[in-house]
Structures are given as C-alpha cells and as structure tokens.
Amino acid sequence: MTVTELLQSPAKDLLNIYFTAGYPHLDSLCELLPALEAAGADLVEIGIPYSDPLSDGPTIQQSSAHALANGISLELIFKQLEETTTQIPKVMMGYFNTVLQFGFERFCQRCADTGISGVILPDLPIELYLDRYASLFEQHGLSNIFLVTPETPADRLHYIDQHSTSFIYAVSSSSTTGVKAGIQDAAPYLKGLQTAKLKTPFLVGFNIASPKDFDFACQYARGGIIGSAFIRYLAKQNDLHAATTQFVQHIRQLQLS
Amino acid sequence: MSTTVLSPFQVDQKGFYGDFGGAFIPEMLHGNVEELRQRYLGILASESFRNQFNELLHQYVGRPTPLYLAPRLGAHHGTTIYLKREDLCHTGAHKINNALGQLLVARELGKTRIIAETGAGQHGVATATACALLGMECVVYMGARDIQRQAPNVARMRMLGARVEPATSGSQTLKDATNEAIRDWINHPETTHYIIGSAVGPHPYPDMVARLQAIISAEIRQQLDGLPTHIVACVGGGSNAIGAFYHFLDEPEVQLVGVEAAGLGVDSGKTAATLALGTQGVLHASLTKVLQTADGQVVEPHSISAGLDYPGIGPQHAHLEAVKRVHYGGVTDQEALDAARQLSQLEGIIPALETAHALAYLEKMNFRREDRVVINLSGRGDKDLDTYMQHLAL
Ligand SMILES: Cc1ncc(COP(=O)(O)O)c(C=O)c1O
Numbered sequence: 001m002t003v004t005e006l007l008q009s010p011a012k013d014l015l016n017i018y019f020t021a022g023y024p025h026l027d028s029l030c031e032l033l034p035a036l037e038a039a040g041a042d043l044v045e046i047g048i049p050y051s052d053p054l055s056d057g058p059t060i061q062q063s064s065a066h067a068l069a070n071g072i073s074l075e076l077i078f079k080q081l082e083e084t085t086t087q088i089p090k091v092m093m094g095y096f097n098t099v100l101q102f103g104f105e106r107f108c109q110r111c112a113d114t115g116i117s118g119v120i121l122p123d124l125p126i127e128l129y130l131d132r133y134a135s136l137f138e139q140h141g142l143s144n145i146f147l148v149t150p151e152t153p154a155d156r157l158h159y160i161d162q163h164s165t166s167f168i169y170a171v172s173s174s175s176t177t178g179v180k181a182g183i184q185d186a187a188p189y190l191k192g193l194q195t196a197k198l199k200t201p202f203l204v205g206f207n208i209a210s211p212k213d214f215d216f217a218c219q220y221a222r223g224g225i226i227g228s229a230f231i232r233y234l235a236k237q238n239d240l241h242a243a244t245t246q247f248v249q250h251i252r253q254l255q256l257s
Numbered sequence: 258m259s260t261t262v263l264s265p266f267q268v269d270q271k272g273f274y275g276d277f278g279g280a281f282i283p284e285m286l287h288g289n290v291e292e293l294r295q296r297y298l299g300i301l302a303s304e305s306f307r308n309q310f311n312e313l314l315h316q317y318v319g320r321p322t323p324l325y326l327a328p329r330l331g332a333h334h335g336t337t338i339y340l341k342r343e344d345l346c347h348t349g350a351h352k353i354n355n356a357l358g359q360l361l362v363a364r365e366l367g368k369t370r371i372i373a374e375t376g377a378g379q380h381g382v383a384t385a386t387a388c389a390l391l392g393m394e395c396v397v398y399m400g401a402r403d404i405q406r407q408a409p410n411v412a413r414m415r416m417l418g419a420r421v422e423p424a425t426s427g428s429q430t431l432k433d434a435t436n437e438a439i440r441d442w443i444n445h446p447e448t449t450h451y452i453i454g455s456a457v458g459p460h461p462y463p464d465m466v467a468r469l470q471a472i473i474s475a476e477i478r479q480q481l482d483g484l485p486t487h488i489v490a491c492v493g494g495g496s497n498a499i500g501a502f503y504h505f506l507d508e509p510e511v512q513l514v515g516v517e518a519a520g521l522g523v524d525s526g527k528t529a530a531t532l533a534l535g536t537q538g539v540l541h542a543s544l545t546k547v548l549q550t551a552d553g554q555v556v557e558p559h560s561i562s563a564g565l566d567y568p569g570i571g572p573q574h575a576h577l578e579a580v581k582r583v584h585y586g587g588v589t590d591q592e593a594l595d596a597a598r599q600l601s602q603l604e605g606i607i608p609a610l611e612t613a614h615a616l617a618y619l620e621k622m623n624f625r626r627e628d629r630v631v632i633n634l635s636g637r638g639d640k641d642l643d644t645y646m647q648h649l650a651l
Contacts, residue, residue: 051554052432052540054439055283061426073552096281097539101553122283123542147284151446156287174285174446 002117003089004143004166006043007201007222013255014223015214015248016203017230018045018093020063021080022072024234029080035241037088039248045120045225048074048094055122057179059228074102081114091118091145104133108140118143118166126160145169148202150189157196164200170221172206178228180207183216190220215254226251266506266573266582272460274576280459281542285443292366294461300365301468313357314472317390318347324480324631329603336624339485340606340634341477341501350609350636351470351497352383356452358469360387363450370394370449374438376403376431377563377640378410379609380454385419395419398437400430403563410640428557431567435541455494456571459542463571470500477631478504487622489514490633491614492585493564495571497635506582515574516618518560519587529558530587531570532578540569561590561644562610592617594648597638609636610644
C-alpha cells in the first residue's frame with residue numbers, strides 16, 4: 001500500500017514510526033521493517049543519515065552519526081530495501097543534500113522501484129520543491145510531505161495544504177526532534193489545524209514519547225509520528241524484533257483499552 | 258546603500274547568485290528567515306539605522322580604519338602595497354562591523370536574545386561586545402574542541418557577559434557550533450535573532466553580511482585616489498573578502514583575489530580549500546561549494562587558522578568563482594606562518610593567522626612596479642600568539 005492510499009482509507013489512530021537506517025547495526029533496516037509491520041505500525045519513516053542534521057535533537061544526531069560510522073549510505077539503504085519484502089507503507093526522511101548528491105531523478109526512480117511512496121525533506125522549502133522537483137516526484141508517484149509548525153500562518157498553511165497529497169506533517173512545537181517533554185501544550189494549535197478545513201489529513205510528530213502523547217495526537221489528527229523515543233528504546237535492547245513489538249504495544253495501549 | 262542592485266554579481270529576486278545560494282531551511286525557521294528577508298533591505302536603508310550604525314562605526318569601532326601604505330612590504334614585492342587596517346577595529350577584526358549592524362537589525366525586529374556561532378572566537382567576541390554595548394542577552398556556541406584551543410577568547414566573551422555554550426556534536430568545531438546555533442534558533446523562534454558571523458547561511462544572510470561589511474570597500478574607494486589594480490583578501494566564509502571587493506565588483510579592471518586555507522596542502526587530505534576541492538552542495542541552508550563525500554556527508558576541514566577552518570564558503574564567492582570575476586588561490590599553514598612573521602618584521606604589524614593567508618599569496622603573484630595592491634588586513638594576531646609561539650619557535 002502507498003502512503004497516499006493509507007491516508008485515503010478510513011483508518012485512524014495511525015502510528016507512524018521513524019527509525020534511522022543503519023542503526024543500531026548496518027543492516028537493522030532488514031529486521032526493523034518486518035518487525036514494525038508485524039507489530040502493527042501503520043506507516044514507517046526511514047531516516048537517511050546525514051552528517052549535519054539541523055532539524056534533529058541529540059537522539060537522532062547520535063543515531064545518524066552511529067549509522068554513518070557503521071557504513072550506511074543511500075545506495076545501501078535502497079539495496080536493503082530490495083532485499084526486504086513488506087507491504088507496510090514506507091516513506092523516506094532525510095536532508096536535501098544527501099538526495100542532491102545521489103541525484104534527484106535517480107533517487108525518485110529508486111524510491112519507486114523499492115516501494116517508497118513518500119518523501120520528507122525538511123530543508124527543501126515548498127517554493128523550491130514546486131520550482132524544481134515537483135514534476136519529477138509526480139512522475140514517480142511519490143508524495144512529498146511538508147511540515148507545518150505552530151508558527152505557520154494561515155495563508156501559508158493553506159498553500160501547503162493545496163500542494164500536499166498524502167498527509168501534512170504537523171510539528172508539535174517549535175523545536176528540533178525529541179528535545180521537549182510531551183506535546184500537551186500543543187492543544188490550541190492542533191485544534192486550529194483541526195478546524196482549518198484542510199483537504200489533506202495531518203499527522204503530529206516531534207516529541208511524542210508516551211502512550212498519553214500518542215493518544216493526545218490522535219484526538220486531533222489522523223495519527224502520530226514517533227522517532228526519538230523509539231530510537232532511545234532500541235538503544236537499550238538486543239532483540240530488535242521483540243523490542244519493536246513491545247514498543248508498539250506500549251504506545252498503543254490507550255487505543256486498545 | 259541602494260535597495261535594488263542590478264549586477265550579475267549580486268543576489269537575485271529568489272535569493273540566488275547564479276547556481277548558488279537560496280534558503281534551504283526547515284519550515285521551523287521559515288517565519289524568522291522570511292521576516293528577515295522581507296525587512297532587511299528596508300531596515301538597512303532607513304535613516305535611523307544608517308545614523309545609528311554610522312555613529313557606532315565612527316565613535317565605537319574607530320572607523321574609518323586607515324589605508325596604510327606599507328613601504329617595506331611594497332619594496333619586498335617590487336610594487337606599491339596598501340594595508341586596509343581592519344585589525345585596528347575595536348575587538349581586533351572586521352567581525353565587529355557585521356555584529357553591530359545585525360544587532361541593530363535584530364533590535365528593529367523586536368528580538369531580545371542574540372545567538373551566534375564562533376570558531377576562533379573573533380565573531381563571538383564581536384557579538385558579545387555588541388550585546389554588552391546594547392544591553393542584549395547573548396549566547397555563543399563554540400565547538401568544545403575550539404573552547405579548549407581558544408581559551409583567551411572564551412574568557413573575553415565571559416568577561417563581556419555572554420554565555421558560551423559548548424557544541425559537543427560532530428567534530429566539535431565551527432561547523433558544529435553553527436549547527437547548534439541553528440538548532441537553538443529553531444527552538445526559540447520568537448525571541449531570538451541569530452547573528453551569523455560570515456557571508457554564509459540562508460538568504461538573506463550572505464547579502465546582509467556583505468552589505469554590512471561593504472563599508473570596507475566604500476572606505477578604500479574614498480581613501481585611494483583612483484582605482485587599485487588588485488585587492489587581496491583571505492576567505493573563510495568570505496565576509497572580509499566580500500566587504501573589501503563589494504564596491505569594486507563592477508570595475509572589471511580591478512583584479513580581485515580571494516585566498517583560501519590549503520592546510521597541509523590542497524591534495525593532502527587536510528585542507529580547507531573549499532573552492533579548490535568542494536562540490537556543489539548544501540551546508541547551513543545555502544547551496545554552495547562544500548567539502549563533502551560523494552554521498553553528501555560533510556568532510557572535516559583542516560587549517561591552522563580556526564577562522565578559515567570551515568567546509569563551506571559563502572554562495573556569492575562560489576558564484577564569483579564560477580563566473581571568473583574573482584580569482585581564488587590557496588596557501589598552506591606553513592606559508593601563512595612565514596608571512597605572519599614577515600609582516601611583523603617588515604611593518605611592525607602582527608596579523609591574524611587568517612589574514613596571513615592573504616599576505617602569503619603575494620609571493621605567488623606577479624606585480625608590475627606601477628601596480629597598486631590593497632591587502633585587506635582583516636585582523637590582528639594577538640589571539641594567535643600561542644600558535645606563533647609553538648610554530649615559529651618564539
Ligand atoms: C581576522 C579574521 N579574518 C578572517 C576571518 C575569516 O572569516 P571571513 O572569511 O568571513 O572574513 C576570520 C574569522 O574568524 C578572522 O577572525
């Protein structure tokens with residue numbers, strides 16, 4: 001299934017899990033993707049490690065540095081994806097420069113070949129995307145996913161909405177990833193998004209760490225995105241498959257009860 | 258200061274210099290960068306800004322700085338050489354021009370908190386100074402390794418009331434300090450202005466910094482009767498160089514020369530010669546030339562001078578190289594050290610290690626007797642005495 005199909009389905013309380021490719025081990029992706037699918041995550045975000053991840057807090061900075069030291073590269077991520085068969089919708093998240101060096105056309109082609117249906121490049125602003133890359137993404141059936149923040153003014157929010165296809169990534173607060181405790185302060189902002197009459201559904205991400213945070217996000221949005229908390233959890237475990245199952249169950253406990 | 262610049266060498270409507278520039282920022286920074294983009298030209302052109310800035314440059318920084326005719330250095334090279342004495346600015350380098358200007362812009366934008374990055378500590382000291390003068394909170398990010406290497410400047414910043422925050426990520430030098438400053442800005446978008454220390458970063462920073470440093474070339478034009486034949490400046494991010502070039506860019510007969518730090522040699526693997534070796538890529542939100550791997554991971558540079566130890570370069574310089582308006586060359590650590598000693602003993606002026614790169618490049622140029630060469634003497638060498646003691650057996 002593609003990310004756009006998932007978001008067009010009636011499914012709600014969508015759990016989107018981010019992990020850094022190449023972490024904790026070079027080929028952990030091959031283990032984590034089936035584990036996340038089996039555990040019942042709805043969507044995965046595969047992080048492309050970059051030496052200078054400006055939007056990320058310490059957890060993802062460290063997992064990225066660790067993955068690069070393990071020898072990961074975008075080329076290798078695509079190879080690993082070829083070796084893994086999962087149906088779970090998959091998007092890639094990374095920084096513009098990594099994709100620029102790989103070559104945008106080649107990147108889009110490889111995404112299409114390996115079952116990637118969406119891309120998040122936080123440092124590629126929408127204006128530049130529309131100017132330079134939108135037609136390439138469309139040709140390859142890729143959904144480009146934009147971020148909005150509590151500071152995004154209404155006109156810009158609607159502009160972004162207009163050009164969004166699968167979902168809008170609602171950043172829970174003005175921050176880098178995984179540095180603030182919880183998202184409960186975001187209520188007025190999330191309420192605003194909920195009532196903004198957007199055509200595109202949104203998922204909430206950044207600083208979701210607990211079942212309570214996830215449940216809170218789901219009250220306003222189609223689901224939540226968890227990254228740093230999952231990475232921190234993996235860091236302490238040896239059995240990645242078991243850890244993934246436990247983590248997903250733990251996060252979903254308020255929905256299941 | 259004009260608000261519309263129609264020059265092939267200046268930034269276009271979309272924030273690009275030819276193939277370079279732009280603002281590759283995450284949405285979290287959009288509000289701040291967009292506000293700056295919409296307002297900086299108006300603020301810089303306003304009478305109140307110009308009055309305050311000129312007053313500070315005159316009364317506080319000590320401008321205009323002399324354009325000193327250096328007879329013994331000139332005789333050594335068989336031509337006429339002038340030194341533009343930015344080393345005589347308060348705090349000892351050109352960095353204060355930019356720090357004061359941006360602080361006034363920040364105040365106009367209603368910001369109450371200032372952040373900055375620093376490598377050698379020169380821009381950190383300049384920003385801490387400006388913040389002390391205008392009563393603003395100041396946080397300076399500095400690589401943990403640089404904090405150890407540049408202890409006197411750390412103490413100066415603290416003496417001036419700034420908080421110095423160690424950047425412990427990555428290689429713990431200037432690039433990482435810049436990353437941390439940008440992350441701080443993402444986390445404090447409403448109160449904070451980020452004073453970038455060179456002509457780098459997302460549009461409009463490279464243009465704003467260039468305009469603030471352009472005072473250097475404006476003064477050279479007034480101080481020199483007629484045009485110089487050459488202007489030579491060192492290039493880290495490129496702020497002192499663009500300041501010295503700015504008002505001569507559209508004078509094709511003036512040869513402009515930028516000097517990068519080649520470290521142990523351009524081909525040694527330990528270098529900061531970004532234009533010589535870099536490829537097009539994004540660093541700190543600007544599309545420019547970057548020292549990087551084929552995978553797009555940023556490579557750690559090396560230079561003996563902490564102020565040139567940067568894996569990118571301002572996008573305007575990348576463009577000026579591409580269109581061949583400026584010639585860029587490289588100088589090794591050792592050549593710079595030798596040139597620093599030479600200037601000290603020929604003219605009684607101890608230059609900063611960064612500046613010494615510009616001086617060393619003179620040995621690689623051919624001059625005619627009737628040439629008139631201006632060297633931008635971007636800073637003084639007090640901060641580098643430890644390095645000079647170590648490497649020159651003083
Ligand atoms: C004296 C001096 N010159 C030059 C530089 C390099 O910076 P830029 O290329 O922005 O002038 C520095 C940076 O710290 C400096 O302190």
